[in-house]
Amino acid sequence: MNMLQLERMKNDNGFIAALDQSGGSTPKALAIYGIPKEAYADEAEMFQMVHEMRTRIMKSPAFTKERILAAILFEKTMDLKVDDKYSADYLWDVKGIVPILKVDKGLLDQENGVQLMKPIADLDALLARAKERHIFGTKMRSVIKEANPTGIKAIVDQQFEVGQAIVAAGFIPILEPEVDIHTPNKAEAEAILKQEILEHLKALEPSCQIMFKLTIPDIDNFYQEVIAHPNVVRTVALSGGYSREESNIKLAKNPKLIASFSRALTEGLNVGQSDAEFDKVLDESIQSIYEASIK
Template sequence: MNMLQLERMKNDNGFIAALDQSGGSTPKALASYGIPKEAYADEAEMFQMVHEMRSRIMKSPAFTKERILAAILFEKTMDLKVDGKYSADYLWEAKGILPILKVDKGLLDLENGVQLMKTIPDLDALLARAKERHIFGTKMRSVIKEANKTGIKAIVDQQFEIGKAIAAAGFMPILEPEIDIHMANKQAAEAILKQEIIEHLKALDANCQVMFKLTIPEVDNFYEEIIQHTNVARVVALSGGYSRKEANEKLAKNHKLIASFSRALTEGLNVDQSEEAFNNLLDESIQSIYDASIM
């Protein structure tokens, strides 16, 4: 692992831009950007259009290392180029922003109130490619929909098992056991999740560093014990469907919890905007998320 990059992730101010919409979420992301399904004929055209959207964001003068620590990339994005450089190289060499790769392959059906990750086939081969593409870390998502102890334990077990393998391969793993913001007993689920995470952290090797991407909690600073843990490089928050305004307000109440927003980051951006209008809106969005992240 690049120690300069690790120190930046652990100590610098800023937040993580999530630009990792997968095949399932890309049509919705493009629609929000003003590109309907009728505008592309197949998956190849769809991914090309979303790469153009992501490239426009990355190349914007508003997208700077002073406010953005890292960007999460979809696997296809890792193998595409921005201004003649592979996406990860462009982020780090041109922008000073750490490249992170989404490695999960989607979710299983609901069981015990949760959706575990599908098996990640050929993870070793994917990590080997990520090393060639100069990726710093990885991210993988599972979802909690009920305060079910059996299900939540299964999610944390799975996240840590794969996360330890990723860390052993030289990457910073971001474990993302997302709690659905719409669930009725969200606070109870957070209590179970926190306890499971702490128990797993106790068993980690002292030299193993991980990160977490968690839903903003109902109780302010609820994850402080995790944030302060010696095995934890950083804890970031997902917007989870909240508007940017609401996500920022909630985030600002949680000390040292920083953003890793996707929909909240790109809210309001449109393919037909002039470069000036696009960059100005992105600048306002980035500044508001940065301000909430350093409270």
């Protein structure tokens, strides 16, 4: 593990840029960017186009370590290059931004009010490649749709089980048990989730370092016990479908909780913009999210 990256993640100001749209979410991300489905013939062309979008973001003068701590990459992005460097090396060597890898393979069908992660059959091989590509940490998402104690416990059990395997391989995992923003009784679901997280944290060895990516809670400062826990390197928030403005307003009410936004980060960017226009929109987006993250 790169100790400079660990210290940066623990102590520096900034937020995490989520550039990890997968096969299922990429068409929507490209459409918002101004590239319709008709513009690419197959999946290979689609992934090439989204890599070009991500490359444009990473290379922008607005995308700097002063405001961005880390960036989460999709698996295919990890294996592609930016200016003749693999994406993770470009982020760290050129930009000083910590590279993180999305490792989950999507979601199972809903059961007990939640969607668990699909089994990650090739996790060991994927982590071996991630080590070769100089990845610092990982991220994996599951989703809570109802305030169902049985389902939420299953989510947290799975996240911690896989997370500990990732720690054993030498990475810092981001556990992401997302509470869908449309969940009925969202605050109740968050209360069950927090209790499960705190119970699981009690069982960790002091050397086991993890991170969390959580939905911005309905109750301000709700996750302070998680954020302050000695096993937790950092706790970040997803935008979850809120607009950037709404996400920033909600985030700013939660001190020490920092952003890890995807859609909210790229809101307003378009393939047809000149570089100057693109960089201006991105700069304004990054600045607003940064300010909400350091409140």
